[in-house]
Amino acid sequence: xxxxxxxxxxxxxxxxxxxxxxxxxxxxxxxxxxxxxxxxxxxxxxxxxxxxxxxxxxxxxxxxxxxxxxxxxxxxxxxxxxxxxxxxxxxxxxxxxxxxxxxxxxxxxxxxxxxxxxxxxxxxxxxxxxxxxxxxxxxxxxxxxxxxxxxxxxxxxxxxxxxxxxxxxxxxxxxxxxxxxxxxxxxxxxxxxxxxxxxxxxxxxxxxxxxxxxxxxxxxxxxxxxxxxxxxxxxxxxxxxxxxxxxxxxxxxxxxxxxxxxxxxxxxxxxxxxxxxxxxxxxxxxxxxxxxxxxxxxxxxxxxxxxxxxxxxxxxx
Amino acid sequence: xxxxxxxxxxxxxxxxxxxxxxxxxxxxxxxxxxxxxxxxxxxxxxxxxxxxxxxxxxxxxxxxxxxxxxxxxxxxxxxxxxxxxxxxxxxxxxxxxxxxxxxxxxxxxxxxxxxxxxxxxxxxxxxxxxxxxxxxxxxxxxxxxxxxxxxxxxxxxxxxxxxxxxxxxxxxxxxxxxxxxxxxxxxxxxxxxxxxxxxxxxxxxxxxxxxxxxxxxxxxxxxxxxxxxxxxxxxxxxxxxxxxxxxxxxxxxxxxxxxxxx
Ligand SMILES: Cc1cc2nc3c(=O)[nH]c(=O)nc-3n(C[C@H](O)[C@H](O)[C@H](O)COP(=O)(O)OP(=O)(O)OC[C@H]3O[C@@H](n4cnc5c(N)ncnc54)[C@H](O)[C@@H]3O)c2cc1C
Numbered sequence: 140x141x142x143x144x145x146x147x148x149x150x151x152x153x154x155x156x157x158x159x160x161x162x163x164x165x166x167x168x169x170x171x172x173x174x175x176x177x178x179x180x181x182x183x184x185x186x187x188x189x190x191x192x193x194x195x196x197x198x199x200x201x202x203x204x205x206x207x208x209x210x211x212x213x214x215x216x217x218x219x220x221x222x223x224x225x226x227x228x229x230x231x232x233x234x235x236x237x238x239x240x241x242x243x244x245x246x247x248x249x250x251x252x253x254x255x256x257x258x259x260x261x262x263x264x265x266x267x268x269x270x271x272x273x274x275x276x277x278x279x280x281x282x283x284x285x286x287x288x289x290x291x292x293x294x295x296x297x298x299x300x301x302x303x304x305x306x307x308x309x310x311x312x313x314x315x316x317x318x319x320x321x322x323x324x325x326x327x328x329x330x331x332x333x334x335x336x337x338x339x340x341x342x343x344x345x346x347x348x349x350x351x352x353x354x355x356x357x358x359x360x361x362x363x364x365x366x367x368x369x370x371x372x373x374x375x376x377x378x379x380x381x382x383x384x385x386x387x388x389x390x391x392x393x394x395x396x397x398x399x400x401x402x403x404x405x406x407x408x409x410x411x412x413x414x415x416x417x418x419x420x421x422x423x424x425x426x427x428x429x430x431x432x433x434x435x436x437x438x439x440x441x442x443x444x445x446x447x448x449x450x451x452x453x454x455x456x
Numbered sequence: 457x458x459x460x461x462x463x464x465x466x467x468x469x470x471x472x473x474x475x476x477x478x479x480x481x482x483x484x485x486x487x488x489x490x491x492x493x494x495x496x497x498x499x500x501x502x503x504x505x506x507x508x509x510x511x512x513x514x515x516x517x518x519x520x521x522x523x524x525x526x527x528x529x530x531x532x533x534x535x536x537x538x539x540x541x542x543x544x545x546x547x548x549x550x551x552x553x554x555x556x557x558x559x560x561x562x563x564x565x566x567x568x569x570x571x572x573x574x575x576x577x578x579x580x581x582x583x584x585x586x587x588x589x590x591x592x593x594x595x596x597x598x599x600x601x602x603x604x605x606x607x608x609x610x611x612x613x614x615x616x617x618x619x620x621x622x623x624x625x626x627x628x629x630x631x632x633x634x635x636x637x638x639x640x641x642x643x644x645x646x647x648x649x650x651x652x653x654x655x656x657x658x659x660x661x662x663x664x665x666x667x668x669x670x671x672x673x674x675x676x677x678x679x680x681x682x683x684x685x686x687x688x689x690x691x692x693x694x695x696x697x698x699x700x701x702x703x704x705x706x707x708x709x710x711x712x713x714x715x716x717x718x
Contacts, residue, residue, distance in 0.1 A: 272580060281682035284680070326624050394620070399718070437715065
């Protein structure tokens with residue numbers, strides 16, 4: 140039977156949550172298409188393949204010392220080898236840093252079309268149709284894939300994590316893995332800083348809508364202080380140097396889960412939301428009533444943050 | 457060093473979006489601008505040129521108005537450019553666009569480096585750069601936040617951003633393609649003399665056929681657009697209405713007495 144294949148993702152030998160989410164996705168898509176869910180695991184030994192087999196009935200394991208760490212060239216070769224050896228219809232890859240780095244390359248290598256950054260699927264008359272965010276999450280688009288095989292990358296959190304429980308089979312797949320053209324020297328931490336915003340109970344975060352450094356300080360930092368919390372920022376604020384990197388919330392920044400998170404002048408791009416959606420109570424202040432941040436907030440104020448925040452300050456006394 | 461920078465025009469995300477017939481956005485309502493991630497790529501290209509000499513060539517695909525973004529890159533300091541202007545390319549998917557841009561790059565007869573933004577703000581797919589690299593047979597690195605070219609001018613040390621504040625430091629041989637992430641630099645503003653010069657810089661307009669791009673339109677695409685729509689969220693924030701003062705008062709009250717977080 141044709142397989143819907145998850146390519147597992149790991150860092151330092153630890154499987155990512157996205158892998159377990161895609162195990163769930165593979166089962167759902169396979170069942171809708173009359174196919175079988177499976178996974179491919181690329182690693183230096185078959186320990187991770189055995190681990191993934193707890194989540195999905197069939198695992199194809201490519202073992203090579205060169206697969207200890209992720210690499211675009213070696214992963215593409217490994218995907219190609221599994222697709223050549225098995226009846227694979229679809230390949231599911233996380234829309235993560237590593238996934239984005241090789242999914243399109245792997246798609247070309249197996250002659251498949253790719254739809255990336257998806258968050259949902261449905262069947263329309265026997266065709267797999269993928270939903271994806273466009274225009275900063277303001278518009279959803281649906282696409283299908285015309286080629287016989289397909290590659291899809293899914294956003295983090297699009298599916299729940301599959302629970303462990305099964306005892307799937309592990310089948311070795313032979314692959315000739317060449318030396319990659321990009322070689323990893325080391326992995327380094329870039330966001331070390333004096334504050335640890337992940338411990339804060341109250342966070343006031345400012346985005347590009349705060350306009351400039353002085354205004355960011357005046358409005359965001361002062362409200363945070365008044366509330367006895369920490370101030371934080373979306374990425375453009377850090378890129379522009381208005382505050383330091385240790386205060387960036389999101390996919391490439393910190394993950395926080397305070398009791399109260401106030402997002403002011405932040406649109407709610409998925410990479411930002413990834414870092415703060417676990418907050419207990421979220422307040423969004425944005426002048427654009429269609430800003431995606433209102434889809435995750437508890438309370439929203441549609442208005443100019445330069446009027447709303449001083450009014451909140453006054454109200455707090 | 458011969459550096460190609462790929463630039464895309466995108467809507468300003470604060471524009472008012474209207475969908476026409478489930479199929480496209482009403483462009484008459486939209487303000488267009490250069491994809492923010494591409495501005496970092498242009499700046500990265502210019503900085504390398506300043507260090508190693510050579511030229512920065514801008515390539516973009518799109519309708520006539522896209523020349524505005526190309527000229528913006530010229531005003532920043534890029535040397536000349538190619539605009540692939542063909543509705544058959546615009547109607548294609550990522551693969552069609554990548555294949556056409558690959559042909560445009562081929563027409564330069566060998567380059568040292570290709571740079572693009574990490575993703576386009578409009579389609580958010582992050583696949584075009586990687587596809588072009590693969591079609592050209594080049595090694596690539598995505599999400600690059602630091603570039604150091606080695607003394608030999610043939611290898612680079614790059615930082616690839618990873619999740620949660622980590623970077624992979626990698627070595628990559630040139631020619632290569634890098635997709636550039638925000639924060640790598642501060643893109644310069646075009647100067648007035650820059651803007652004046654930009655008007656006179658060479659911009660070659662090419663039809664798909666002229667660069668030998670053959671996989672075009674819907675037929676050449678590997679994916680098919682079905683429709684677009686505004687998302688319906690299962691969750692919507694409770695919107696606190698009234699002027700700033702009233703909304704602020706309601707908020708503080710709710711935070712204290714309803715959510716009990718203050
Ligand atoms: C691989 C990758 C990783 C990323 N990692 C992160 C990350 O870790 N964290 C992160 O934040 N982003 C990250 N990003 C960037 C992310 O995609 C968005 O670009 C970013 O989050 C946008 O920040 P913003 O909401 O502040 O700015 P914008 O999207 O520009 O939004 C500004 C908002 O402010 C509003 N506004 C403007 N003026 C006012 C006013 N006076 N009053 C009220 N509202 C106003 C506007 O309506 C708009 O909604 C990443 C991107 C990529 C590709």
